[in-house]
Amino acid sequence: MNLLLAEDDALLADALQQQLLNASFKVEWAENGAVAEYLLRKQDFDVAILDLGLPLVDGLTVLKRVREAGRTVPILVLTALDALEHRVAGLQAGADDYLTKPFDFPELEARLHALMRRGRPASQSQQLRRLTLDRAARRASVGGEPLELSPREWTLLDLLVNERDRVVTKPQIVAAWGSEDSAGGSIEVYIHRLRKKLEGSGLAVRTVRGLGYLLEATATPS
Incomplete structure (x- = not known):
């Protein structure tokens, strides 16, 4: 950069x-x-x-x-x-x-x-392990099964995918949401929800203590 x-x-x-x-x-x-x-x-x-x-x-x-x-x-x-x-x-x-x-x-x-x-223009469609993002439609799926995502969950997932291999900080998340509400608790709630929805995708959101969150690959799902 x-x-x-x-x-x-x-x-x-x-x-x-x-x-x-x-x-x-x-x-x-x-x-x-x-x-x-x-x-x-x-x-x-x-x-x-x-x-x-x-x-x-x-x-x-x-x-x-x-x-x-x-x-x-x-x-x-x-x-x-x-x-x-x-x-x-x-x-x-x-x-x-x-x-x-x-x-x-x-x-x-x-x-x-x-x-x-x-x-930088992001690809309108992106495949990462078993996760597929369709940015034009703002939809995501795991193994072909659609994920039910709120607007904030979608934005958070898109941000984590765009910044994969780099730590995403809480201020980055707040900026992406376009919200002045920087309460850490609300971010934790959305991270928890997203982790549950990414189960079976071959991806996981890891907390990097004191820094933020990192999207990383897990063991290949069966």
Whole structure:
């Protein structure tokens, strides 16, 4: 996961780079807008974090120029400017998401993963062990037998399949649901229901203590 971090505060940039590296991102740092614009035009990134208050060329101008050049990389604006007019200006200039400082890193990471999922087209039909996903119809089946899934269960299953082999955090789940309700108990309830429904699929949802959940293969079902 290649990420561009455009941030002129060296202390914040260094701290963010360490956290992003720990989250399995490959990070390239741009300390001003001129460098950020050049890299966004010339290199391919999976996602970018862009401060608006960059020196040499401000972040809003970088956004406009990059979009005018036809570059479609998902860009998250990360800034201390939290007024409504700043949010509107950033989104109108081409930002895909807008997060204000101070922030919690788990929320930033969840938003980055959500942007990357939107940026890459998912196969409309996917087979994983005995589980089949039909994304166009938002249906799933195990061994040909349809699963009765609520909207949240479907979204949770789709997220786990998309992020298989990677831990899915609770903030990622909340972001995928598009809900402000981040109560851990409700997530646990949906995880429990999904585990029951995936029995016999050759897949299981494992809890990674302190981190989140991981979809993994089990012994081949009979």
